Amino acid sequence: AQSVTQPDARVTVSEGASLQLRCKYSSSVTPYLFWYVQYPRQGLQLLLKYYSGDPVVQGVNGFEAEFSKSNSSFHLRKASVHWSDSAVYFCAVSIGGNTRKLIFGLGTTLQVQP
Amino acid sequence: GPKVLQIPSHQIIDMGQMVTLNCDPVSNHLYFYWYKQILGQQMEFLVNFYNGKVMEKSKLFKDQFSVERPDGSYFTLKIQPTALEDSAVYFCASSLEGEEVFFGKGTRLTVV
Numbered sequence: 001a002q003s004v005t006q007p008d009a010r011v012t013v014s015e016g017a018s019l020q021l022r023c024k025y026s027s028s029v030t031p032y033l034f035w036y037v038q039y040p041r042q043g044l045q046l047l048l049k050y051y052s053g054d055p056v057v058q059g060v061n062g063f064e065a066e067f068s069k070s071n072s073s074f075h076l077r078k079a080s081v082h083w084s085d086s087a088v089y090f091c092a093v094s095i096g097g098n099t100r101k102l103i104f105g106l107g108t109t110l111q112v113q114p
Numbered sequence: 115g116p117k118v119l120q121i122p123s124h125q126i127i128d129m130g131q132m133v134t135l136n137c138d139p140v141s142n143h144l145y146f147y148w149y150k151q152i153l154g155q156q157m158e159f160l161v162n163f164y165n166g167k168v169m170e171k172s173k174l175f176k177d178q179f180s181v182e183r184p185d186g187s188y189f190t191l192k193i194q195p196t197a198l199e200d201s202a203v204y205f206c207a208s209s210l211e212g213e214e215v216f217f218g219k220g221t222r223l224t225v226v
Contacts, residue, residue, distance in 0.1 A: 032213065043118065043205065044217040051213070090157070100145055101159040101170060102215060 002027040002093050006105035014113050015083050021076040021108050023091030031093040033074040034102065035065055038088045047089075050074065061085070083112045116140040118218035120206050126224045132194035135221045137206030139189050146189045147207040147215065148181065150174060157205065163189065193223075201225045 003026045013019055025031060032051050036044040048059025055067040065076045074091060088109050092102040119138040127133045139146055148160040161171040163181050178197070183189040189208070193200055203220040 036217075041219065043219040046214055046216075049213065100162055100209070100215075101147070101172075102149075103159070104149075104157040106156045 002031060002095060002103045004091050004093055004103055004105035006089075006091055006108050008108050009106065010109045010111070012111045012113060013081055016080050019076075019078045019081045019085075019110070021089050021091075021110065023074045023076065023105060025072050025074065025091075025093045027072075027093060027095065029095055030069060031095050033065075033067060034092040034094070035059065035063070035074075035076050036090045036092060036104075038090065038107075040087070044090065047076070081110075081112050083114055086110055086112045116143075116216050118206055118208055118216050120204075120218035120221045122221060123219065124222045124224070126226060127196055129198055129225050130195045132192065133196055133223065135191040135193075135204050135206070135223065137189045137191070137208075137218060139206065139208035140210075140216055143208035143210050143216070145169075145209045145211070145215075146181075146183060147209075148191050149205040149207065149217075150202045151205065151220070152202045160191075160204075196223075196225045198225050 005024045034049045035047040038044050047063050048057050050057045050067045058064050063078050067074050088107045090107045091105045094102050121136045146163040149157045151157040159172050160175045162169045180192045203222045205220045206218045207215045209215045
């Protein structure tokens with residue numbers, strides 16, 4: 001069975017600082033990997049996804065994530081955060097194929113201070 | 115971008131009564147999903163639906179739960195009868211294929 005761990009429930013950074021949100025997964029096969037963001041009173045929006053190939057994937061709004069098979073990780077990064085990045089970020093995995101369900105982590109609440 | 119609409123955003127229901135949560139998925143999507151999120155806990159998969167049939171369901175998808183999408187209209191989640199532990203935010207989602215899944219804003223269900 002797959003599982004996702006986001007070890008940081010809350011992260012606070014200053015505007016303009018760099019950011020890393022951690023995600024570790026457990027799966028018997030290499031899964032598809034996703035980062036979603038949830039702004040207040042909004043649904044989840046896909047930031048980026050990894051299926052195969054280059055382990056560094058680019059997403060929207062300057063976000064990127066790096067897949068590491070050896071570490072079973074898929075950390076999210078941004079070089080310089082903006083106050084509007086404040087939201088809840090969810091890491092998720094799917095093994096694809098006929099199983100199309102997403103397994104989510106608990107989420108990390110990001111607060112960007114001005 | 116494509117939007118999944120959920121109606122209503124909040125619903126309060128007496129325990130034991132029936133409730134139907136409505137979802138208007140993205141128009142050309144083929145796969146439909148419901149997820150459940152209890153406050154402070156992770157979002158958990160309930161069920162996915164394709165071509166008029168349930169493809170997969172989790173252990174959270176109790177016998178009191180059912181889903182349907184009659185005539186390509188709303189994709190609904192019905193709970194009959196409701197229980198206190200059904201209180202949660204229910205997210206509807208849809209996808210054309212399986213990879214990029216679009217989510218609605220959720221319906222907060224409160225069973226009293």
